Amino acid sequence: MQHPMVERIQRTGYPIYSPRRQEYGTDALGNEVFSGDQILVFEDEFFLVETLMNETKEALEVIGATYEIAQ
Incomplete structure (x- = not known):
């Protein structure tokens, strides 16, 4: 199991941080x-979402969690 930041860098080629993105x-x-x-x-x-395992996402969906985009 790898750290989510490492997985993102491998998948996209760059880290999550960008000065243009707001926290x-x-x-x-x-x-x-x-x-x-x-x-x-x-x-x-x-x-x-990208740091959660599929089982965790499914469990959260069952109890009523909703998908949204951070604004």
Whole structure:
């Protein structure tokens, strides 16, 4: 298992940080979220989708979490 930042760099060729992107905040698991990132929102918490395992996404969907784009 690799760190999500390493996986993103391998997949896209560059890290998540860009001075043109605004920081949205830190999700419930401590991941930095920037505007434009896909998040799962449940009650007062949000989670960065790209760092979640499929089983976690499914569990959050079952309990009512919704997919949104961080603004």
